[in-house]
Amino acid sequence: MNKAELIKSVATGANVSQAVAGKMLTTLQEAIENALIHGDKVSVRGFGTFAISDHAARYYHHPQTGETKMARSYRTVRFVPSGEIKSRLN
Incomplete structure (x- = not known):
């Protein structure tokens, strides 16, 4: 939809x-x-919860060069559905 x-x-x-x-x-x-x-955070009873999730900075290896780089920290939106929605889906 x-x-x-x-x-x-x-x-x-x-x-x-x-x-x-x-x-x-x-x-x-x-x-x-x-x-x-x-x-x-925004909680809607019977629907779910919207919240901010913080992700820490981390190291990773560049696949082509093999060098180690630092990925920046970032924030993202997380949605957790209510138990009612979960039970209807299963």
Whole structure:
């Protein structure tokens, strides 16, 4: 499902126009982004949790030259689905 299909599904489920559903989805996305940028985690009961995951710097070997290089540390978004979603999938 892509964003357009998600908007259409939300519009149908909430009985609103696709423009309003698109605005709702964009607002939700911005709210989650802002919370994560500020270091908060976002938990939606029955759906899951969005959180920031920090990855430390590490050494690796370049496959062509064989030299050892340093990979920078980085942050990424992690999503952990709720138990309800996990049980429905299995």
